[in-house]
Amino acid sequence: MSLPRTPSQTVGPYYAIGLSRKPQNELVARNAPGATMLIGQLIDGQGAPISDGMIEAWDAGGKRWGRSGTDADGRFSFVVAKPDAQPGQAPRLDVLVFARGLLRHELTRVYFPDEADANAADPVLSALDEPDRATLVAEQEDGALRWDIRTQGDRATVFFTH
Amino acid sequence: MAQTEESPIVLPDDPDFGPEVQVDYPGYRSTRWRVPKRPLVTIPEEFHDLAGPVFGHEEIEEHDGDLTRQHEGAPLGERIVVTGRVLDEDGRPIRNTLVEIWQANAAGRYRHQVDQHPAPLDPNFSGAGRCLTDDHGRYRFVTIKPGSYPWGNHENAWRPMHIHFSLFGPEFTRRLVTQMYFPGDPLFEFDPIFHAVRDPKARELLISRFDLDTTQPEWALGYQWDIVLGRGASGTTPMENL
Numbered sequence: 001m002s003l004p005r006t007p008s009q010t011v012g013p014y015y016a017i018g019l020s021r022k023p024q025n026e027l028v029a030r031n032a033p034g035a036t037m038l039i040g041q042l043i044d045g046q047g048a049p050i051s052d053g054m055i056e057a058w059d060a061g062g063k064r065w066g067r068s069g070t071d072a073d074g075r076f077s078f079v080v081a082k083p084d085a086q087p088g089q090a091p092r093l094d095v096l097v098f099a100r101g102l103l104r105h106e107l108t109r110v111y112f113p114d115e116a117d118a119n120a121a122d123p124v125l126s127a128l129d130e131p132d133r134a135t136l137v138a139e140q141e142d143g144a145l146r147w148d149i150r151t152q153g154d155r156a157t158v159f160f161t162h
Numbered sequence: 163m164a165q166t167e168e169s170p171i172v173l174p175d176d177p178d179f180g181p182e183v184q185v186d187y188p189g190y191r192s193t194r195w196r197v198p199k200r201p202l203v204t205i206p207e208e209f210h211d212l213a214g215p216v217f218g219h220e221e222i223e224e225h226d227g228d229l230t231r232q233h234e235g236a237p238l239g240e241r242i243v244v245t246g247r248v249l250d251e252d253g254r255p256i257r258n259t260l261v262e263i264w265q266a267n268a269a270g271r272y273r274h275q276v277d278q279h280p281a282p283l284d285p286n287f288s289g290a291g292r293c294l295t296d297d298h299g300r301y302r303f304v305t306i307k308p309g310s311y312p313w314g315n316h317e318n319a320w321r322p323m324h325i326h327f328s329l330f331g332p333e334f335t336r337r338l339v340t341q342m343y344f345p346g347d348p349l350f351e352f353d354p355i356f357h358a359v360r361d362p363k364a365r366e367l368l369i370s371r372f373d374l375d376t377t378q379p380e381w382a383l384g385y386q387w388d389i390v391l392g393r394g395a396s397g398t399t400p401m402e403n404l
Contacts (some may be wrong), residue, residue, distance in 0.1 A: 003251050005181040005365050005392040007359045009341040010190075012326060018264025018290040045195040052276070058215060058334045065215035065334075089209065094334055101192030103183040103358050105339060124205055136223040140163060151196050161202040162335045 013052045015098065020054070020069045024032035026079040027064040027093075029106040034081040037144035038110070041074040042097065045152030049074025053099035055149070057110075059083040060094060070099075080145070082112050092136075096117060097149060097159075107162040110147050111137045133156045148161050171316050172357045179360035181367070181392075189354030191315050212335040217260040219294065227293040229265075229305040237287035239268025239306030241382040244342070244370065247299040248329060248389045256391060257298025262292045262328040263303060270309030279311050304382060310349060322349040322356060331391040342387050343369045 028035050042050040061084045063065040068076040085091040097106040135157045138147035149157045171189040225231045248256040255390050266272050269281035295301050324341040359365045376384025
């Protein structure tokens with residue numbers, strides 16, 4: 001027996017009334033050990049901010065989840081702690097991107113800038129060419145982690161099948 | 163707004179797409195600068211995670227499942243019951259999974275600052291609900307039937323009546339966000355979002371079914387809509403991994 005899957009449809013521009021009723025962007029408490037801000041912008045193929053996007057972040061090892069809408073400047077923010085690495089892999093967060101214009105959400109990952117050795121050995125990251133690899137590694141900026149998501153263009157973020 | 167695109171708003175049916183939505187569907191203009199243009203990268207199967215966030219009953223507040231009882235008065239519009247089962251592809255129920263919905267009010271207006279459609283807001287309707295599926299994978303909402311509304315995608319563009327659904331399922335990679343439609347909507351044939359699902363059989367899966375048994379006498383019309391989550395990136399269901 002195999003049932004046909006229900007197709008995907010866009011989250012549309014008004015998801016916030018259903019999916020962002022209260023802040024849900026803290027994967028860990030702000031005062032938790034190792035807590036840091038992960039901030040970034042969601043940017044379209046014209047370099048314009050996507051102001052009606054929604055980002056979800058998931059730490060599979062620590063079973064921590066969060067959700068952030070994007071603001072007028074396309075900005076999202078999370079409070080995260082670096083997850084424990086799984087054997088042979090670098091620590092990372094899985095990330096889903098939802099927006100008007102995306103008929104199906106996109107899957108990507110964010111890695112940590114202070115894990116150069118683990119990142120170099122990570123089987124998924126190391127399989128990418130350097131410019132693509134860089135799109136998945138956050139940068140240190142003013143005591144926070146900075147990671148932008150570009151849906152299109154020369155520096156487009158790597159997205160994965162799902 | 164004049165239609166200047168060369169491609170038609172609605173493309174012919176193409177059953178080869180199956181359940182996949184055409185993500186770069188040209189008739190839906192917002193796809194143009196937003197949908198990734200490069201091929202997606204495949205993660206080797208051994209590096210997939212089979213876990214996803216789990217939400218408990220503490221996430222659900224009173225009246226989250228009844229959108230007609232979230233304010234002092236009753237919302238205007240046609241009261242309806244929307245219920246169905248969340249299943250995997252083998253027909254097994256997906257239990258205790260979070261289902262979130264949001265929708266326009268009966269006049270076709272969302273309670274959202276960006277929505278400037280000149281239709282009235284309803285002080286007694288927020289348009290958002292959530293619930294967990296039960297042991298049979300069943301969800302249930304009481305709400306009002308949403309109105310159609312214009313959306314500016316092309317000349318005289320109107321969305322068919324729909325309720326937005328967000329589901330988690332057992333793995334983060336099996337997450338689904340979609341829209342539920344109502345049977346017999348005359349706007350189906352003009353809607354590029356609906357038709358971005360190119361296979362007509364797959365489009366049918368987005369349409370709820372009127373059900374007299376679900377209908378509550380003297381109270382609310384009933385609609386049934388089952389949701390089937392795919393196998394996710396792992397290509398298997400958790401049972402098969404045992």
